[in-house]
Amino acid sequence: MGADIHGFVECRATHRVLDVEDAGGWSAAIDLDLLYAGRDYDAFGCLFGVRNHAGFRPLAEGRGLPEDVSAEVRHAHDEWGRDAHSASWIGWAELSRVDWDEPAEQADARVHEYRRGADGGWTRTGKSFKRPGDRPAGTEWTEGDTLFRVTRMTRRDAVPEDGDWAPVRAVMRVLAAVHGEEHVRLVVWFDN
Structure with a gap:
C-alpha cells in the first residue's frame, strides 16, 4: 500500500501591519494538492522521514501539527481521522537554508x-x-x-530544484518575500 502526502502552505500576513509582532494568526494559503501531485518516497524520507528507504536524516520528522495551526488546516487533517499519520511541518526559514548537497546517512536500501x-x-x-x-x-x-x-543519494537527488517540488518552493519563496521567512511554513500529513 502506498503513502500519499496532504497538507497546506500556511502564512501569517504581515503586510499593512506596522509592527510584525502584531501579525495575525496563521492562514491556509494554498492546498498542497494544487502544487504537488507526486508520490516520491525519496522526498518524503528526506523531508519528513516517511518511507525513508534512502537513509536520510529527516529535516522535519514527527513534529505533529503546529499548536497554532490554522482552523482550515486542522479541519482538513481531522477529516482524515485515523488514516492520517506522520503529521509534521517545516518553515521556509529552515527549508531555504538546507544544504541540498548533504548526503544520506547510508546507501539507499533499494538498488x-x-x-x-x-x-x-x-x-x-x-x-x-x-x-x-x-x-x-x-x-x-x-x-x-x-x-x-548501489547509491548514496544527496538531498538534491531526492528533492531536485526543478523537480515535482519546485512549485511548492516557488509559492513559499514568494510568500516569504512578502511576509518574511518566519511567517511561511508547509504543514503536512500522510495516509496509506
Whole structure:
C-alpha cells in the first residue's frame, strides 16, 4: 500500500501591519494538492522521514501539527481521522537554508536501475526490487541490458530544484518575500 502526502502552505500576513509582532494568526494559503501531485518516497524520507528507504536524516520528522495551526488546516487533517499519520511541518526559514548537497546517512536500501539508451548511455529507470545487501555505495553490476548501482543519494537527488517540488518552493519563496521567512511554513500529513 502506498503513502500519499496532504497538507497546506500556511502564512501569517504581515503586510499593512506596522509592527510584525502584531501579525495575525496563521492562514491556509494554498492546498498542497494544487502544487504537488507526486508520490516520491525519496522526498518524503528526506523531508519528513516517511518511507525513508534512502537513509536520510529527516529535516522535519514527527513534529505533529503546529499548536497554532490554522482552523482550515486542522479541519482538513481531522477529516482524515485515523488514516492520517506522520503529521509534521517545516518553515521556509529552515527549508531555504538546507544544504541540498548533504548526503544520506547510508546507501539507499533499494538498488538504482538503469537501461542502455539508443545512444549507448545509461538512463535511470527507477529503483529495483534487488537489495544491496553488504555491497557498498558505488558498487555496479550489469545483468543483460540493465545496470544496477548501489547509491548514496544527496538531498538534491531526492528533492531536485526543478523537480515535482519546485512549485511548492516557488509559492513559499514568494510568500516569504512578502511576509518574511518566519511567517511561511508547509504543514503536512500522510495516509496509506
